[in-house]
Amino acid sequence: MENDHKYLFQNYGDRLPVCFVGGEGSSLYDQDGRRYIDFFAGIAVSTLGHAHPGFVKRLQAQLERPIHSSNWFYNGEQAAAGRLIGELSFPGKTLFVNSGTEANEAALKLARAHGQSISPERYEIISFEGSFHGRTFGGMSATAQEKIRKGFGPIVPGFAYLPFNDIRAVAQKIEQSDRVCAVITELVQGEGGIRIADREFIRRLSALCSERGVLLIIDEVQTGVGRTGRAFAYQHFGIKPDIITLAKGLGGGVPVGAMHARSGLSPLFGKGVHGTTFGGNHLACAAVEFILKELKKPALSKNVSSVSAFIFDRLRSMKAKSPSLIREVRGLGLHIGIELSKPGMDIVKKALAAGLIINCTAERVIRIMPPLNISIRTAREGMKILESILESEASS
Ligand SMILES: Cc1ncc(COP(=O)(O)O)c(C=O)c1O
Structure with a gap:
């Protein structure tokens, strides 16, 4: 962090205080080996998650x-x-x-x-x-x-x-x-x-x-x-x-x-x-x-549909429980927004502290865009963290 401030342009606002050094599938790991579930995919970039074996092999072959x-x-x-x-x-x-x-x-x-x-x-x-x-x-x-x-x-x-x-x-x-x-x-x-x-x-x-x-x-x-x-x-x-x-x-x-x-x-x-x-x-x-x-391959888009349906289902029931906090849930596939009634950056920070990477855009919209091959199991783990944060936010 010290070197970042010393040597780099500070044009990205406040970086979140984590540095990822490892990754596998839809999980990222920090320097202390702590795991984070990736619902962000580096702004919708990591299509196949992290260290996908076939992808690694293909890139390694190309390096030679x-x-x-x-x-x-x-x-x-x-x-x-x-x-x-x-x-x-x-x-x-x-x-x-x-x-x-x-x-x-x-x-x-x-x-x-x-x-x-x-x-x-x-x-x-x-x-x-x-x-x-x-x-x-x-x-x-x-x-x-x-x-x-x-x-x-x-x-x-x-x-x-x-x-x-x-x-x-x-x-x-x-x-x-x-x-x-x-x-x-x-x-x-x-x-x-x-x-x-x-x-x-x-x-x-x-x-x-x-x-x-x-x-x-x-x-x-x-x-x-x-x-x-x-x-x-x-x-x-x-x-x-x-x-x-x-x-x-x-x-x-x-x-x-x-x-x-x-x-x-x-x-x-x-x-x-x-x-x-x-x-x-x-x-x-x-x-x-x-x-x-x-x-x-049909498997990838099939996975997007089923994980998307699962996440939307959970988000809609969260909205029904906390209508004063969650204004709207919208999106297509694994490009999902949760519009809140207040700024969302605090929720992003709390999620990160609890081991879940999400993002906030347009000030009040929590954005969920995991890797397209995320498993239902990992999606469920991530949704559990998000639910408990939104629930305590709604009751505070
Ligand atoms: C719709 C859209 N167009 C263009 C861009 C710019 O892409 P890049 O940051 O790779 O230059 C972005 C980046 O967020 C985007 O979301």
Whole structure:
């Protein structure tokens, strides 16, 4: 802790006072060997938990081959990973990057290139209040939350922020001018407090975009790769996005992101137009390949459904017992939010002290996003801890 304060930027608020040195499945261990149940998965990243034997073996094998060679060369792991993304989503082309914000940068640039191919005036991008799309200038400019952009102006021009779930506002904006080239949205606003998009809104948004030649970018950075019980969240909504952006769970902890777009858009990124040194290196794509092959097996999504049903069931009965503390329980699959009537950080700290890792977002929303392969047994252990904390909180 001393070295952290001495040598590192203190940009992450107060870190919780634990340092994990070991992990297995959905458990993490601190320096004293104390076990913590992981209901957080490092912000929805550790898809298969920690030290998954097959994953470890695959990564170890890759370490003895090149882990990096650059995008000057062909890369078998990258091509295989791109193929799997297309098989699990829609036919198209993939571009690998290193993070969620970079995946969105790529999508925003592709959207502008699409707009400029029609008219120089067609550059506006719509995003929605409460969204989160990352911390680079593009990602931050697309993020319709003042607190994320504050102090970094001027931000990238050409973004329009509209209310979430309001189709009339979108229709008005698109019909008012020919300037809109794309809409970017999450389907469950993760950092915004696990707010699920209205199904009818998304269906009408998708229809409107395709009628008007406006690209629909679905930010699946948090919701993708099985988190919601389907490979990608858009598959719950019956729509066909033009572009999806991925990161977090894609590499199961190895940093990697991707933009996947329908094939017709790929010529817009011609030779030399966009790129990255690390993006899609051999190690990252070996990780993606392994994770996506696991995702293709029905067992993983079956587990998400059954653990999700179990957790929702327990949370709903907790809400019935403590309606003054628990306002709402919502989510999809293992992307679950518990909206409280008061700030939730204290509960996160109490849970950690009791051996359970949870998270709080949007100040009052407790977020539960365990590894997708968490067992019912471990989920039950974790829920027991959470229940006793929420019960004593409700009666205090
Ligand atoms: C929906 C969404 N988009 C983009 C990002 C940014 O991803 P990264 O932190 O990997 O840059 C996040 C991160 O929380 C996210 O939840």
